[in-house]
Amino acid sequence: MPPETLTPDRILEATEDVLRRFGPAKATVVDVARALGVSHGSVYRHFPSKAALREAVTERWLDQSHETLSLLARAERPAPERLRGWLAALFAAKRAKAGDDPELFATYMVLAGENSQVVARHIDTLVRQLAQIIQEGVAKGELGLPAGTDPLAAARAAWDATGRFHDPAYAADWGEEGIHPAFEAVCALVLRGLAV
Amino acid sequence: MPPETLTPDRILEATEDVLRRFGPAKATVVDVARALGVSHGSVYRHFPSKAALREAVTERWLDQSHETLSLLARAERPAPERLRGWLAALFAAKRAKAGDDPELFATYMVLAGENSQVVARHIDTLVRQLAQIIQEGVAKGELGLPAGTDPLAAARAAWDATGRFHDPAYAADWGEEGIHPAFEAVCALVLRGLAV
DNA sequence: GCGATGACAGATTTCAATATTTGTCATCGC
DNA sequence: GCGATGACAAATATTGAAATCTGTCATCGC
Numbered sequence A, B: 001m002p003p004e005t006l007t008p009d010r011i012l013e014a015t016e017d018v019l020r021r022f023g024p025a026k027a028t029v030v031d032v033a034r035a036l037g038v039s040h041g042s043v044y045r046h047f048p049s050k051a052a053l054r055e056a057v058t059e060r061w062l063d064q065s066h067e068t069l070s071l072l073a074r075a076e077r078p079a080p081e082r083l084r085g086w087l088a089a090l091f092a093a094k095r096a097k098a099g100d101d102p103e104l105f106a107t108y109m110v111l112a113g114e115n116s117q118v119v120a121r122h123i124d125t126l127v128r129q130l131a132q133i134i135q136e137g138v139a140k141g142e143l144g145l146p147a148g149t150d151p152l153a154a155a156r157a158a159w160d161a162t163g164r165f166h167d168p169a170y171a172a173d174w175g176e177e178g179i180h181p182a183f184e185a186v187c188a189l190v191l192r193g194l195a196v
Numbered sequence C: 001g002c003g004a005t006g007a008c009a010g011a012t013t014t015c016a017a018t019a020t021t022t023g024t025c026a027t028c029g030c
Numbered sequence D: 001g002c003g004a005t006g007a008c009a010a011a012t013a014t015t016g017a018a019a020t021c022t023g024t025c026a027t028c029g030c
Helices: A008-026 A029-036 A040-046 A050-064 A066-074 A079-100 A102-114 A116-139 A151-161 A168-175 A179-193 B008-026 B029-036 B040-046 B050-064 B066-074 B079-100 B102-114 B116-139 B151-161 B168-175 B179-193
Strands: none
Touching: A008 A029, A008 A040, A008 A050, A008 A102, A029 A040, A029 A050, A050 A066, A050 A102, A050 A116, A066 A079, A066 A116, A079 A102, A079 A116, A079 A168, A079 A179, A102 A116, A102 A168, A116 A151, A151 A179, A151 B151, A151 B179, A168 A179, A179 B151, A179 B179, B008 B029, B008 B040, B008 B050, B008 B102, B029 B040, B029 B050, B050 B066, B050 B102, B050 B116, B066 B079, B066 B116, B079 B102, B079 B116, B079 B168, B079 B179, B102 B116, B102 B168, B116 B151, B151 B179, B168 B179
């Protein structure tokens, strides 16, 4: 018997590995099976298709980034600071991922493109964190919304407005000279738009 | 002699035509020459390379959209209204182009990708129009900027913040259900961020 | 004289034959 | 019995030879 019994988790790990090594275009189910020392038929016992396997890898990867940010969303500081910190942390995390291992990042961009449903759910989670900050800020009088504005809609607007600093489509810009001032400027604009 | 003598303008028109008919991948210099009834060598007399030809087409295409917007930027209305109108017009124009002829739009997206310099200049022109509106608004007390903020930087921030509604990378979203509310929300956020 | 031409070399693209991969399932061995 | 296997058909990707395209330039005809 192999070191451990074959589980979805072990398969996912091996898949990540294969993706890292061969890239999204060349990584095959046969490669994954080979990495695990099993036949590719066995992989299909745990995942119904290659697409499902890749989707699961995508989900796993996106879930990793929720933790840290959700801590920041709950931190005990004035809402404007928290909002700023949250956005800055999001940007810093993405920037680091894209900068440290561009190939791996490109791989995950391909996976994300294949699984827009999963990505949409991920974004939803993050927007809800934003909404929480905004809602609490409004409740404490630290932030202001035009009468009748839904905090969730405001959060979505803030998310959209800062897209250049978290949407992977812009990853190429994140290494540029003026990206930090640009982030500061948009951040300031958004915060001013949410001020009391 | 052909109907008219061979000029850069006639070549550009023929190139646009060929691009429209065959798409960016299949359009060749030989096709352009054939459409004009000349040898491809003659095209090279007016444009040094295929890339230069395509760049010129891109420039011509982008320049078309400056006119209408620059009129709006100069309109005689309160700055917040003008700003809103300008952003809405930009969004409407892009949306219409992408929606009416998706293939042609895709073609021009490819061209734009090939000529980021040209696109950057185009964006610069538009951001300057935005800056003009903001600057006048600030002068008249209709808009406000944090002390020491450059109107051009503020314009760039407003541009970045509204990217989802003018960046062709998001064109796929422009047909979606909730895009108008999303635009309104971001617009409101930005206007509030620039209010006195 | 001067713009247009088309033959040409080298780069790029196309296309069809070949090989690999995906997903299924009857069969195996523990 | 039950998870693992590998042979298999259909779909997809790779490959390399042939065709086309880009860019140059010596030559042509007006």
